[in-house]
Amino acid sequence: MTAAYDYEALGLVAGLEIHQQLDTATKLFCNCPTTLREPEEATHQFTRYLHPTRSELGELDDAAVEESKVEREFTYLAYDTTCLVEADDEPPHRLDEEALETVLEIAQLMDMTPVDQANVMRKIVVDGSNTSGFQRSTLVATGGAIETSDGPVSIEDMMLEEESAQRVEETDAGVTYSLDRLGIPLVEIGTGPDIRSPEQAQEAAERIGMLLRSTGKVKRGLGTIRQDVNVSIAEGARVEIKGVQSLDDIADIVRTEVGRQAELVEIQDELEARDGAVHEPRDVTGVFEGTDSGVIAGALNDGGSVFGVRLEGFDGLVGREIAPDRRLGTELSDHAKRHGAGGIFHTDELPAYGVTDDEVSSLREAVDASPDDAVAIVAADSAVASSAIEAVAERAKTALDGVPEETRGANQDGTTRYLRPLPGAARMYPETDVPPVEPDPSDVAVPELLTEKVDRYQADFDLDAGLAEQVAYGRRMPLFESAVEDGIDPTFAATTLESTLTELRRDDVPVENLTRGHLEQVFGMADGGDLAREGVPDLLSALAAEPDRDAATVAEEAGLGSAAEDDVREAVIEVVERNESQVEAEGMAAFSGLMGECMGALRGKADGDLVSQILREEIQKRA
Incomplete structure (x- = not known):
């Protein structure tokens, strides 16, 4: 709608x-875990x-x-x-x-x-x-x-x-x-x-x-x-x-x-204008003997019955849409389903579903319905059909009074379905097994609002507004704060927790396997110089695949340790010498292309800042 x-x-x-x-x-x-x-x-x-x-x-x-x-x-x-x-x-x-x-x-x-x-x-x-x-x-x-x-x-x-x-x-x-x-x-x-x-x-x-x-x-x-x-x-x-x-x-x-x-x-x-009314349900099984309707025939073949109810003045209203893809008939059907039926058929939608014109005429005659009336039917096990049609009749009666008070369930498409009547005060009574407590808020600290955190992260840590909001509202915000307290660079910590993990998730890396302990180990290795920041994504990917292992062992086996400065310079010189003619011809203009080649040669073992510094020095020597 x-x-x-x-x-x-x-x-x-x-x-x-x-x-x-x-x-x-x-x-x-109780003392059971909440996992x-x-x-x-x-x-x-x-x-x-x-x-x-x-x-x-x-x-x-x-x-x-x-x-x-x-x-x-x-x-x-x-x-x-x-x-x-x-x-x-x-x-x-x-x-x-x-x-x-x-x-x-x-x-x-x-x-x-x-x-x-x-x-x-x-x-x-x-x-x-x-x-x-x-x-x-x-x-x-x-x-x-x-x-x-x-x-x-x-x-x-x-x-x-x-x-x-x-x-x-x-x-x-x-x-x-x-x-x-x-x-x-x-x-x-x-x-x-x-x-x-x-x-x-x-x-x-x-x-x-x-x-x-x-x-x-x-x-x-x-x-x-x-x-x-x-x-x-x-x-x-x-x-x-x-x-x-x-x-x-x-x-x-x-x-x-x-x-x-x-x-x-x-x-x-x-x-109200039509003098609507709801009549007593009737057994209309005889109308559908030999029916071609698969649903009705299936119920009858299993020994079930068909019950119908005359809804006086309801013609055209049972099929009226009251919400997107939901009609008054859908409301009636919800009540029938609560009693074990698969749903209802009604004359605003019949003939259909294998039900013929002649069967509709016979149905109307069986319940004394006029052209201004609607008829709803339920086909199921006899006991189920009987109780379900009674529920349909009761819900139809509330339509005469307008909107019923009730509890409804949210559907994924934004509509709702009937669940049960509204609960009343009769559902509450004291618990005798748990003693009362006297809440004492005097020692309870008022936490910092997330909106205030965003402002503080920008002011104190120089994070841009978008990254600050991602971290503050993200589920790993407590880890970010503890990492910064331990001396980890705020931008590095924030980028790892929000950008890097998001990119890995998009690449189908099972980042949900990464624990707080994994991330703290990775931060510690990067801060201590045992892991280049460029190697963090590879290490996190490896840890996500083997979450039972520790970061240091996985990094060593994957060759992700941080290279010494002499080793970095040696790798950069090798790249520069391999592209000597380009360096002589272009000078510093060759930097961008050679930077990518250097990082590839080092395979994440060196920070980009160090590689960039050494590469500039070596190009300047030859230019």
Whole structure:
């Protein structure tokens, strides 16, 4: 959808929830490492079934109840580092102090007030992402703000939580999760509903992301930060969009959701004008006996059924686009899929998919549909088809009221899909196994902002603006700072960490294998004269291929040691004498061509500055 919207006129209100993994040594409630593993490394596994529990007031959370309607087996991959806490076979340990200190740093950057006492709460989660059936969450600070170009955005609360298990595979029988991620400390930052445009939403998210990275204590890379976006318009409803992976997608997500809600409001108005209604579903299996539709025939051949529902006044509206490549029918289909069906067919798109005109006519007759009505059908196992069509009917009924409050998931194309109802207060209750703590921010230092680092790197280290920003915002910023403290030339360190590694990655060198220790060894060798700077790329490439070895050994075997000045001069003289006629004819004009030949002859064993100096001297002697 490409329509431009007047966000102020529509009454757009948006807020953000930013979830960021912290880079701590151990997990939030146990001493296991926070290193991610490959599923192939799993040493054992176990299975669980989860169901919702009542809150202290005896209430059941709607989202948890709907999640539990789909019976699934959850399989958990465990590793040689997995402990009893992660398997929910032992009570959690005390709250990790390193994680709490990091969250207090973040709170200071946002002018937030820490709570007097932090109490751990249980939040019911029965989608299998936690072995216990709940996530542990702790309110740490409240009442802050950040600035955007369109005005301040309030920060309502900051939570310290445990990360969920990582989904590995989903089948009809259930879901497989990996326990390596479960329990990694996670900070959740919730803004107030102060955002009034897609652009402000993205700017606010970018500002929060910068503040988080300024601590130097958050994990980096895909999946380590997730953004949830709450969006509503005046005539719509609050919708929570989960799992926006990239900051660059936030503005598009907000625009698309505004458009979706605006279209649903128009559909509501049209249905009201048509006296729309949703009727009870019916078994319409008999309509499709001997059908040529592969999907329907497949279900019937397996002993399944076809159920249909008459959507009075919905003709032409089920197929109406409400977001790019998504229609009201897609919304209905999302609900059917939640109950195990593959999707739905509806009369706005039929005849198609092997369904004939005669079958459409018979279908309409079977549910008493008029030409102004639409009919949606589900073909599947009888129990699945029955529950799925009921879910379709319930979602169609909400179209009569406009926009339903719900939780939706972000798709890669910037659209969203239905996940579950919005959770309520009934999902939270106190954790009795972890004692409360009293946060003390008095000894917590306020970190330097990344924007301030950029300015300092330019002023103190004479880095150009682009390189200074790359280093400050890069994931190896702490290594750069420690290298400079150890006396490494700032420009050399910055160029190696940003430019050299980027070029090697583009050449398919597995630079992700290079550890901080590798890079520190290379810096030390170059600074001590044991490695020419021109040999750094070759050494890094060799180390990336053999990460279990040390830099000095690899450099020696590859012949990458730094050549002595006498050896450099000897190599330069040999090149000059080999090109004596050119030198006599061109003088210093021959320098550029001979410089490349000299560097090639030395194969990275000498710094360019030294080679350049000696080459100039030898040419001048002969000119």
